[in-house]
Amino acid sequence: MRGKLIVFEGIEGSGKTTQIQYLRQWLDSKFTKDGLSSDPTGVIVTRQPGGTSIGQQIRQVLLQPSVGTESLTSTSELLLYAADRAHHVERILLPALETGHLVLCDRYTASTVAYQGYGRKLDLGLIKTLNTIATKGLTSDLTLWLKLDVAVGLKRMANRGQADRIEQAGIEFHRRVHGGFAAQAQQDRFITVDGSLTQEAVAEQIQAIVSTYLQQWYAL
Ligand code: T5A
Numbered sequence: 001m002r003g004k005l006i007v008f009e010g011i012e013g014s015g016k017t018t019q020i021q022y023l024r025q026w027l028d029s030k031f032t033k034d035g036l037s038s039d040p041t042g043v044i045v046t047r048q049p050g051g052t053s054i055g056q057q058i059r060q061v062l063l064q065p066s067v068g069t070e071s072l073t074s075t076s077e078l079l080l081y082a083a084d085r086a087h088h089v090e091r092i093l094l095p096a097l098e099t100g101h102l103v104l105c106d107r108y109t110a111s112t113v114a115y116q117g118y119g120r121k122l123d124l125g126l127i128k129t130l131n132t133i134a135t136k137g138l139t140s141d142l143t144l145w146l147k148l149d150v151a152v153g154l155k156r157m158a159n160r161g162q163a164d165r166i167e168q169a170g171i172e173f174h175r176r177v178h179g180g181f182a183a184q185a186q187q188d189r190f191i192t193v194d195g196s197l198t199q200e201a202v203a204e205q206i207q208a209i210v211s212t213y214l215q216q217w218y219a220l
Pocket of ligand 1: 202
């Protein structure tokens with residue numbers, strides 16, 4: 001059976017990385033408890049950008065605060081995210097899904113729509129085309145949008161220390177990004193999660209949503 005792709009999306013500090021770890025632990029214990037440890041063949045956690053070794057180099061160029069006196073242009077930024085995605089889809093996502101894995105991916109195509117489309121104001125039609133090329137048409141089976149107020153997310157990140165290049169963009173940029181996620185919220189299999197609650201409460205919401213999908217996918 002082909003695997004399934006669950007994507008986590010949201011603004012900076014919305015809690016994606018934290019929630020992926022919660023979900024992974026919950027899935028591991030659920031599959032073991034239900035005697036399904038070999039079906040799916042295992043949970044894989046990955047991310048964009050930076051889910052491959054080449055992707056990590058691309059991630060560094062994208063997120064380091066500056067390269068000498070030069071800064072990336074919006075178009076070079078877009079193409080680097082697309083390059084990371086093309087490589088990651090072909091090297092990690094497609095092989096994992098073809099061998100039946102359940103994949104949890106930190107960010108995917110909706111981030112490019114939100115950040116480069118709404119945030120940088122690049123052409124949404126061009127982004128759609130690039131996403132289709134980079135993914136070879138692979139779409140997520142479920143996208144969880146961790147919805148959070150922009151100021152709260154940025155405050156969480158500020159508490160964590162040094163900001164990366166994208167985090168350093170002004171609050172208006174991040175508000176447009178938030179609007180970009182909201183604009184995608186009516187899409188199929190794009191589910192909104194309240195990211196403002198405690199970590200445990202957010203994890204419970206996600207487990208309830210994923211449970212209904214596991215029933216459809218694996219008859220659990
Ligand atoms: N990007 C990415 C684009 O512009 N275009 C694209 O196409 C793609 C794919 C990637 C950057 O690239 C941009 C978006 C990003 O700017 P990243 O590191 O993957 O960088 O993305 P970030 O969102 O910056 O990831 P972070 O790890 O920094 O944030 P998370 O994963 O959303 O949040 P998390 O879980 O690390 O939590 C952040 C802090 O908040 C706390 C945590 O303990 C942590 O300190 N926290 C909570 N606090 C209170 N209540 C909760 N419920 C909390 N949950 C977490």
